[in-house]
Structure formats: C-alpha cells, structure tokens
Amino acid sequence: xxxxxxxxxxxxxxxxxxxxxxxTLGQAFxxxxxxxxxxxxxxxxxxxxxxxxxxxxxxxxxxxxxxxLTAGDRVILLSSDAGG
Amino acid sequence: MLPxxxxxxxxxDVSDGRAEKVPLSETLLRQYVGGSxxxxxxxxxxxxxxxxxxxxDAPVIFAFSPLVGTPLTTSAKFAVVSRSPLTDRIxxxxxxxxxxxxxxxxxxxxxxxxxxxxxxxxxxVDEGQVHLRSAAQWRGVSSAETEDEVRRMLxxxxxxxxxxxxxxxxVRYATISHDRRHAGRGGSGxxxxxxxxxxxxxxxxxxxxxxxxxxxxxLSRDLSQRSFGPATAKYRELGTAANLLTxxxxxxxxxxxxxxxxxxxxxxxxxxxxxxxxxxxxSGCTACTIGCEHLYEVDNKDVRLEYESLFALGSLCxxxxxxxVLRASQRCDEVGIDTISAxxxxxxxxxxxxxxxxxxxxxxxxxGDAVLKAIDLIGRRxxxxxxxxxxxxxxxxxxxxxxxxxxxxxKGLEIPGYEPRALQTMAxxxxxxxxxxxxxxxxxxEVDLSDKVDRRRATLDSVRYAIETEDRAAxxxxxxxxxxxxxxxxxxxxxxxxxxxxxxxxxxxxxxxxETARRIVAAKREVxxxxxxxxxxxxxxxxxxxxxxxxxxxxxxxxxxxxxxIAEYHRQRGWTPS
Numbered sequence: 001x002x003x004x005x006x007x008x009x010x011x012x013x014x015x016x017x018x019x020x021x022x023x024t025l026g027q028a029f030x031x032x033x034x035x036x037x038x039x040x041x042x043x044x045x046x047x048x049x050x051x052x053x054x055x056x057x058x059x060x061x062x063x064x065x066x067x068x069l070t071a072g073d074r075v076i077l078l079s080s081d082a083g084g
Numbered sequence: 085m086l087p088x089x090x091x092x093x094x095x096x097d098v099s100d101g102r103a104e105k106v107p108l109s110e111t112l113l114r115q116y117v118g119g120s121x122x123x124x125x126x127x128x129x130x131x132x133x134x135x136x137x138x139x140x141d142a143p144v145i146f147a148f149s150p151l152v153g154t155p156l157t158t159s160a161k162f163a164v165v166s167r168s169p170l171t172d173r174i175x176x177x178x179x180x181x182x183x184x185x186x187x188x189x190x191x192x193x194x195x196x197x198x199x200x201x202x203x204x205x206x207x208x209v210d211e212g213q214v215h216l217r218s219a220a221q222w223r224g225v226s227s228a229e230t231e232d233e234v235r236r237m238l239x240x241x242x243x244x245x246x247x248x249x250x251x252x253x254x255v256r257y258a259t260i261s262h263d264r265r266h267a268g269r270g271g272s273g274x275x276x277x278x279x280x281x282x283x284x285x286x287x288x289x290x291x292x293x294x295x296x297x298x299x300x301x302x303l304s305r306d307l308s309q310r311s312f313g314p315a316t317a318k319y320r321e322l323g324t325a326a327n328l329l330t331x332x333x334x335x336x337x338x339x340x341x342x343x344x345x346x347x348x349x350x351x352x353x354x355x356x357x358x359x360x361x362x363x364x365x366x367s368g369c370t371a372c373t374i375g376c377e378h379l380y381e382v383d384n385k386d387v388r389l390e391y392e393s394l395f396a397l398g399s400l401c402x403x404x405x406x407x408x409v410l411r412a413s414q415r416c417d418e419v420g421i422d423t424i425s426a427x428x429x430x431x432x433x434x435x436x437x438x439x440x441x442x443x444x445x446x447x448x449x450x451x452g453d454a455v456l457k458a459i460d461l462i463g464r465r466x467x468x469x470x471x472x473x474x475x476x477x478x479x480x481x482x483x484x485x486x487x488x489x490x491x492x493x494x495k496g497l498e499i500p501g502y503e504p505r506a507l508q509t510m511a512x513x514x515x516x517x518x519x520x521x522x523x524x525x526x527x528x529x530e531v532d533l534s535d536k537v538d539r540r541r542a543t544l545d546s547v548r549y550a551i552e553t554e555d556r557a558a559x560x561x562x563x564x565x566x567x568x569x570x571x572x573x574x575x576x577x578x579x580x581x582x583x584x585x586x587x588x589x590x591x592x593x594x595x596x597x598x599e600t601a602r603r604i605v606a607a608k609r610e611v612x613x614x615x616x617x618x619x620x621x622x623x624x625x626x627x628x629x630x631x632x633x634x635x636x637x638x639x640x641x642x643x644x645x646x647x648x649x650i651a652e653y654h655r656q657r658g659w660t661p662s
Contacts, residue, residue, distance in 0.1 A: 006329055007322065007327075007329075008318050008321065008322070008326075011321055011322060049314050050315065050571065051571055052314075053534060053535075055533075058334060058335075059538075060538060061534050061535040076333065078330050078533075079317075079318040079326065080533065080571075081530060081568075081570070081571050
C-alpha cells in the first residue's frame with residue numbers, strides 16, 4: 001500500500017510518499033514509526049497525535065487502528081489543523 | 085477598578101479632536117469580554133448598524149481586551165469593528181502586536197472614532213490626551229513607510245496603525261496595518277480613509293491590575309510551554325502556506341476563480357519549494373511564542389506570505405510562479421488591500437475576460453504581470469482598477485450578463501481558500517457568516533478534514549460542528565487569543581474561564597463562556613439585521629450549485645441541500661428566518 005505525507009508529517013519524514021506493507025491502519029502506523037523515527041512524536045501503533053490526521057484514498061478520515069487496509073489503498077497523513 | 089479593565093472607552097470625534105471617556109459597566113464587559121465582542125456591542129450602542137460605512141457618522145472601534153498586557157502568549161491583539169463598506173454588514177478584523185498594548189495603555193478598553201477630519205490627518209492619542217496633526221506629507225505613502233516615519237517623528241514609544249494609498253482612495257477592501265500586519269478583511273482601511281485619518285499613533289503606560297497575578301503567571305508559563313509542542317509545529321516550521329498542498333490533494337484548492345479544486349502547479353508554490361529559491365526567516369507578533377510568520381526574501385525585501393495570500397494571488401488567478409505571487413503579496417501590502425479580496429476580484433475579472441464579458445486582453449489567468457498591474461490599478465482606482473476596487477459583487481452588478489453567478493463572494497466578501505463543494509461544512513460556515521465568507525469566523529474546514537463528517541456529503545449532523553467552530557472563534561476573538569493556539573487546548577472553554585478568572589476575579593465558568601460566545605454571535609447578527617440583512621443573503625454563488633468539481637463527481641452541492649443545512653443552523657441558533 002501507499003502512504004502520502006503532507007504538512008508536518010512530510011517535513012519530518014523528508015519524503016512525500018512511501019510504499020509499505022500493512023493490513024491495518026495500526027500496523028501502518030507502526031511500520032512508519034519504525035521506518036521514520038522522526039515521526040514517533042506524532043505516530044504510534046495506538047494512533048496519532050491530535051495534530052496529525054489520516055485519510056484513506058482521499059475520501060474518509062480514519063482514526064481506528066483496526067481499520068483494514070488493502071494493497072491498493074492510499075493513506076494520507078497530514079497536519080490536522082489544515083486551516084490558516 | 086475592575087482588574088483587567090479600565091472600565092471606559094475613549095470616544096473621539098475626529099472632526100474637531102474632541103474626546104470623552106465613556107464608562108463601561110462591569111455587566112457589559114462580562115457579557116461581551118473585549119475584542120470583537122466588545123466592539124460589536126459598542127458598534128450597536130453608537131448607532132453604527134444603520135449608517136453608511138463611509139459616512140462621517142459611522143463609528144469605527146478599536147477594541148482591546150482583558151488579556152492584553154498579561155503574560156499570556158498571543159494576547160497582544162486588537163479588533164477593529166465597524167460596518168463594512170464592502171458588505172454593508174458587520175466587519176470585525178483583528179491584528180496583533182504593540183498597538184494593542186500601547187492603546188490599552190492609554191487607559192481605555194476601546195477607542196471609538198466618529199466624524200471626519202477636514203484634511204488628511206494623523207490622530208495622536210497620548211495617555212488619553214488627543215490631538216490631530218496634518219498627515220499631508222504621507223498622502224499616497226504605504227502604511228509601513230508611514231508607520232516608520234510617524235514613529236521617527238513622535239518617538240519610539242508610539243505604536244501606529246495606518247492605511248495605505250488604497251484606504252485614502254476608499255478601496256472597499258483596504259486594510260488597516262500595524263507592524264506589517266493587517267486588520268485585513270472587509271475594508272476597515274476605507275472606513276478610516278473616509279474619516280481622513282491616515283494613521284493613529286498611541287502611547288500609554290497605564291497598566292491594569294490582575295486579580296490573581298501569581299497564578300496567572302504560572303498559567304501563562306504553562307501555556308507558553310505547550311505552545312512549543314507539536315500542536316503548533318505546522319505554523320512554526322512551514323507556516324500556513326503548508327495548507328496549499330493539503331487542500332490541493334483533497335481537491336479543495338480554489339483554482340482559476342473556483343473553476344477547479346486542483347492546481348497543476350501547486351507543488352511549485354509550496355513553502356518547501358519557495359524556500360529553495362527565496363531565503364526564508366521566521367518572525368512573530370509581540371508577546372507570541374509561536375512565531376508563525378514566514379518571511380521570504382524577494383528583491384531585497386522580506387515578504388510575509390500566508391496561505392490565504394498564496395492561494396488568492398496564486399492558484400485562484402492561475403499563477404504558478406512563486407516569485408510572482410510573492411511580489412503580488414508585497415504589492416498588496418504596499419497599496420494596503422486585503423489579499424483575499426484582491427485575488428478574488430482579480431480572478432473574477434479574469435474569468436469575465438475569458439468569457440468575453442469585459443475587454444482587458446492583458447488580464448488573463450496565469451499571468452503574474454497581470455495580477456501586479458491589476459493591484460496597482462486598484463490601488464490608484466485607475467481604469468478597470470476603479471471597478472475592481474469595488475469588490476467582485478459590485479463589479480458583477482456593474483458588468484451584469486449573469487456574472488454575479490461566478491463572483492466569488494458571500495454578502496460581498498470574497499471567499500477564502502476552501503472550495504465549498506469539497507468542504508461542505510465549510511460551505512455552511514461561509515453561507516451563514518456574519519461578515520460574509522470567512523475562514524476566521526468559521527473554522528468548519530477543520531471539521532471537514534476530520535473523521536467527524538464526510539466532507540463531500542454534509543448532513544444535518546454537520547451543523548452543530550459549524551456552530552461549535554463559530555462560537556469558539558467568537559470567544560477567541562473577544563478574549564483575544566490567536567486561533568493558532570486552538571490545538572494546544574484540551575478543553576478550551578475551561579482554560580479560557582481560568583484565564584478570565586485569574587485576570588478579572590470573576591467566578592466565570594466554561595458554561596458561562598459558551599453562553600457568552602453565543603451572545604456575541606447573536607450581537608453580530610443583530611448588527612446585520614439592523615443593517616438590512618435578509619435571509620436570501622445566507623447562501624453561496626450560483627456557480628457552486630451548477631456542477632460538481634471537475635475530476636471529482638462526488639464534490640457536488642445543491643441549493644436545496646444547502647438551504648436545509650442553513651435552516652437547521654437557524655433552528656439550532658434559535659433564530660427565525662426573518
């Protein structure tokens with residue numbers, strides 16, 4: 001599956017996107033925090049810091065770590081306060 | 085004296101410089117707090133709802149707050165409240181920095197200006213002593229230069245709010261500026277210009293007592309510590325410009341006058357890319373620990389760039405060159421106009437050219453030079469600039485031929501950078517906003533970008549979230565605290581009650597502050613009702629009902645559905661449609 005980074009997650013990860021393997025949102029968070037230690041302040045297997053949001057395929061925003069993921073999914077991680 | 089307040093406002097008739105202190109009761113202060121709330125109350129009490137915004141009788145109010153002068157981070161702010169010459173409805177704009185401290189130091193909780201000076205003037209308020217001086221030497225000068233020169237002349241202790249050339253020429257979205265920041269929206273600069281006031285210089289050292297100073301200092305320290313954390317990292321590290329790529333990703337970045345929700349050159353305008361070509365430094369308001377301002381160096385000048393300026397002068401006008409957008413933002417500041425209304429009105433004119441409704445073959449989407457030229461013409465009210473200086477609604481009424489359908493405004497105020505079809509809770513917030521389409525009075529976009537709602541299928545459940553963000557904004561704008569702190573609070577109303585209690589000594593509770601917020605929102609509506617508001621104004625331009633966004637069929641909105649949401653909003657507010 002594919003992960004896109006925007007805002008502070010992108011700033012911390014220093015890349016705009018990455019391919020990972022994960023069957024649930026929680027697994028994706030764990031893989032990401034392992035791969036990008038700079039993200040650990042924001043992401044853990046239990047969930048996200050309130051300043052970060054996750055979106056699935058550009059449609060719904062998701063928070064439940066048990067949310068199932070499939071190979072073609074795109075998870076977008078962004079700064080949650082997307083206003084200015 | 086009541087802690088946190090001086091218990092009076094200073095009413096100045098600039099026709100002759102007469103000033104009087106008018107008492108403010110503790111009851112009124114507790115009901116409206118300060119900032120936008122107090123300013124709205126004073127606008128009503130001074131008859132400002134029913135007089136033309138640019139008439140001598142129209143009051144313009146500079147309102148401070150009980151938190152001004154405390155060590156609470158981001159609290160050095162002031163509100164400017166008047167009737168808007170752009171919308172003919174209420175306008176409350178906020179700006180930060182030392183003017184709030186020096187103004188409150190004059191021994192008043194607000195300064196109310198009425199009348200009209202007989203020549204372009206500088207109003208000096210020195211510890212409550214008032215006099216007028218000629219400002220002829222600053223005619224046509226930018227607000228930044230005016231501020232520097234007035235300070236050089238009067239002394240470093242003065243803090244100055246001023247207008248640029250656009251305010252003098254009554255451009256309906258002219259700004260009042262201070263310390264390179266702007267009370268930006270709704271044309272308060274034109275209101276000051278109509279009074280022949282080029283600048284206000286304030287100096288004062290009168291401090292208010294605090295009811296519980298030890299606890300207040302401790303709470304302030306804690307709040308400052310929290311303001312360094314992840315909740316404000318976006319503002320510190322990237323600035324609000326970071327929103328551009330996020331909104332583009334969700335098809336919510338207004339592009340070419342809302343003809344699209346995505347911009348193919350968005351990446352070039354991102355702060356990451358801009359930072360590669362243009363050296364960037366950070367700055368912030370007085371008494372702020374966040375430091376959200378990102379200044380880019382262009383042509384040896386530091387240009388402040390926020391998301392709203394970036395979208396309005398960039399994607400909305402189809403401009404993908406970072407340098408062009410930065411120069412346009414700088415030019416707006418020099419002329420003294422709101423970047424959102426400037427970009428919105430120019431983008432509207434570009435679409436009129438595209439459709440053959442007006443003749444200006446140079447004014448095309450994608451041309452940074454055209455945007456710069458248009459800004460200059462607007463600032464001078466020359467040629468087509470005279471029409472565009474009226475804002476997109478009045479321009480559309482003059483052009484006719486159905487162009488009002490795509491004039492990007494609500495109640496006359498140009499729409500900020502959030503595509504309503506892709507963010508439908510925000511669509512409701514725009515439609516019902518008391519000062520028109522506004523992202524600072526309704527933060528409903530953050531609801532859309534959360535798991536609380538489906539952003540492209542707003543339901544009646546979305547309404548309460550829109551109300552919650554509107555209420556919270558009303559209270560933050562009255563306390564006054566910067567909205568960039570909002571993510572720092574876990575229970576905002578509880579913490580706000582603590583702050584107010586420690587400053588004033590009132591036994592205020594979170595429940596009381598919920599009620600206060602609703603009272604302030606209702607007072608703004610009362611201004612509008614007295615000013616002639618009709619239910620038909622609570623809507624969006626026809627464009628948003630005609631078709632879904634290109635490339636996103638799910639991003640569709642119907643007039644009937646929006647009307648259902650609005651009716652539910654009115655019901656939950658307890659307001660009758662009439």
